[in-house]
Amino acid sequence: MSAYPMALSGRAERHFAGILNVIVPPTKLDTSLREPLFLRQFEVECIEVAIAEEVASVLRQRWSPTEMAAARAPVVQTPKPPAMSTQGFVKCPVVQSKIEQLNNTTLDARCLPLPPDIIDSGTIQLQPEIQSRDVELAMFSRATALRRAQRVTVRGFNSSSVAYQTSVRAGVLLQRDPIVTQPAGKFEERDPIVTQPAGKFEEATDRYFDWIQFISADRFPRDFFFKKGSTAESKWMEQEDVRAGEWFFDAASKPVVKSVKRVVHEDDMIEKSEASKPIVVNSRETEADAAGDQRSLERRLDRTLYLVVKDAKGEWVLPQGSVNGEELLHQAARRNLKEICGGNMSVWMVGNGPVGHSKSAEASTFYVKGHILAGQPNANAELASEFKWITREEIEKTVSADYWLAVKDMLSTI
Amino acid sequence: MLGAVSRHVAALRPGASRAFSTGPVVGYQTRLSQFYHNTLRDDMMILQYVPPQVRARQEELEEARLKAIKENVGGTPPNPLRKRQQTRPPKPRVAESAAHNTPYVDKVTVHIRCREALQNKHNLLSALMTLQVVTGQRAEVIKAKNDAAPWKLRKGMPIGAKVELTGDRMYEFLDKLVEVVLPRMKEYNGLRMDSGDGMGCFTLGFDNSAIGLFPEMEMVYDMFPMVFGFAVNIKTTAGHNPAGRLLLSGLNLPFVHARKPATESLML
Numbered sequence: 281m282s283a284y285p286m287a288l289s290g291r292a293e294r295h296f297a298g299i300l301n302v303i304v305p306p307t308k309l310d311t312s313l314r315e316p317l318f319l320r321q322f323e324v325e326c327i328e329v330a331i332a333e334e335v336a337s338v339l340r341q342r343w344s345p346t347e348m349a350a351a352r353a354p355v356v357q358t359p360k361p362p363a364m365s366t367q368g369f370v371k372c373p374v375v376q377s378k379i380e381q382l383n384n385t386t387l388d389a390r391c392l393p394l395p396p397d398i399i400d401s402g403t404i405q406l407q408p409e410i411q412s413r414d415v416e417l418a419m420f421s422r423a424t425a426l427r428r429a430q431r432v433t434v435r436g437f438n439s440s441s442v443a444y445q446t447s448v449r450a451g452v453l454l455q456r457d458p459i460v461t462q463p464a465g466k467f468e469e470r471d472p473i474v475t476q477p478a479g480k481f482e483e484a485t486d487r488y489f490d491w492i493q494f495i496s497a498d499r500f501p502r503d504f505f506f507k508k509g510s511t512a513e514s515k516w517m518e519q520e521d522v523r524a525g526e527w528f529f530d531a532a533s534k535p536v537v538k539s540v541k542r543v544v545h546e547d548d549m550i551e552k553s554e555a556s557k558p559i560v561v562n563s564r565e566t567e568a569d570a571a572g573d574q575r576s577l578e579r580r581l582d583r584t585l586y587l588v589v590k591d592a593k594g595e596w597v598l599p600q601g602s603v604n605g606e607e608l609l610h611q612a613a614r615r616n617l618k619e620i621c622g623g624n625m626s627v628w629m630v631g632n633g634p635v636g637h638s639k640s641a642e643a644s645t646f647y648v649k650g651h652i653l654a655g656q657p658n659a660n661a662e663l664a665s666e667f668k669w670i671t672r673e674e675i676e677k678t679v680s681a682d683y684w685l686a687v688k689d690m691l692s693t694i
Numbered sequence: 695m696l697g698a699v700s701r702h703v704a705a706l707r708p709g710a711s712r713a714f715s716t717g718p719v720v721g722y723q724t725r726l727s728q729f730y731h732n733t734l735r736d737d738m739m740i741l742q743y744v745p746p747q748v749r750a751r752q753e754e755l756e757e758a759r760l761k762a763i764k765e766n767v768g769g770t771p772p773n774p775l776r777k778r779q780q781t782r783p784p785k786p787r788v789a790e791s792a793a794h795n796t797p798y799v800d801k802v803t804v805h806i807r808c809r810e811a812l813q814n815k816h817n818l819l820s821a822l823m824t825l826q827v828v829t830g831q832r833a834e835v836i837k838a839k840n841d842a843a844p845w846k847l848r849k850g851m852p853i854g855a856k857v858e859l860t861g862d863r864m865y866e867f868l869d870k871l872v873e874v875v876l877p878r879m880k881e882y883n884g885l886r887m888d889s890g891d892g893m894g895c896f897t898l899g900f901d902n903s904a905i906g907l908f909p910e911m912e913m914v915y916d917m918f919p920m921v922f923g924f925a926v927n928i929k930t931t932a933g934h935n936p937a938g939r940l941l942l943s944g945l946n947l948p949f950v951h952a953r954k955p956a957t958e959s960l961m962l
Binding site: 457458501584633651692 | 724725729733736737741743745823826832913914917
């Protein structure tokens, strides 16, 4: 089970009866389960590199040190992939063709380091000890290839793959998801396109359809569940009487429930235990709502809250920072978040790719989405003087007009 | 928006000019359904996004692979099993994941196959009642479609019970399963990673010890003369297993890798 926000422990009871209507907190989606089409590309690339290295090492073992020294040693780059399978395994027909290639043609020097005499002669003769079987073994030794592949970096999004003239910055869209359910009838559709708030007609329609469902539902088999005349039965009938009253449009037209003749049983003597006390539901409005404390995570429980920070220039923005060197975007985003907000937050970032971007004269900032699971920001005074957790509407009022236009489509209306 | 979301099921009757229905409402007001719509759907879309350059390269590689198979480059593979795999028809191409076609849970079917009903069809009442208690919905009787002489089964005999859940009831049942029943089960750590039929359906099977773990059954367990095992089939709109696993893991259903049995070479 996922960790529940420590800041919200008061609400954290997963009361199944649904009375508190607590939303399931965001779970750490097991990213190893994600669609391996994306991962396969990474695997393929890793294995391509690994296989090139394996083959090279097999061939290298047969050369003398002088030959090795004399060999042209080009930069081993990721070789351009031949027709290889996307399943992470090298299919044999392709291996065979590759071996034939090795035997018959000159190889591009980028792919494998070779002793100079072989390249000059225009043909490649594998040394007699090297059977095609060895190469096959090297290529089929997936375990070895994968072990080597661990050292290859994860494919991510980095500035070299983005053709921008300006520098690239990484930001984080950190959100706290809704804690309680939406009140019934508030939104017809869950799409980001906002419809008008529910009016009287929508509420009345919802009540009508709920009533039809209630009326046409199967009869509750009271005689199956309760012993005739027992205390439990009479208690249930009282509760049912109250509940049924809520469904009827006109309270006066509700049929009167005939009371059951109570037969005194031994269980009447048992005193009321803790479990039988009526459950008191917490209010949807918290103290933070009343106080208007925008730093609190317990405010606006039915809405999504986003973290905004006041940067060095005094403007309210989503937390962001620079991308250093060969750093990948998601790594930069995490690092920046940690630098700005401190290490006292448990955050789950959604994937490696960005969900939005904003452009300024100096830089393009790409935002990676994250969920806060626990903790609170501990704002670094140099980078961020203040922080707030606010809803979409409140963001519109807080940030500058240009910035709002850039980020509004990333933000949830719920 | 589309199918999964609209509150009232609007079916166009033949001859009708407008989509309107006074039938049962398939609401989406449970916490799981709101979690899906508010949070999970977005996250899944982000996680399944493949950039266009990568997608183009994958297609290129796929074409080259198929071409190599077709031209039978290289002759017979060393592993005889691979030849069998190559005769399998190619899998249908999975559509790109976008906002409008993110996988969602469509339907959950809970069913009981009741062998005891062969001798006495009144035994089926326990099964029907069990399902009604556990799902909150009236169960249907499953009748045999074929004869099976070894088991003295004839076509049309009532042989099982099932409930098909959609909408709020489906989410509530899934919630119960994940939060209450599965944690209480002994030695259950999760669905296997190789589960799933490849078209988005996942099935969990339970034996008769599991039915007593439902909160509704605690009170009335003694009233049932017979307890049965049951199967839960979760139908999602995912096109292949990984997307389905992503969806279900987001709804807190655990997954584990299938463990290989220990070999003799293990030093003890």
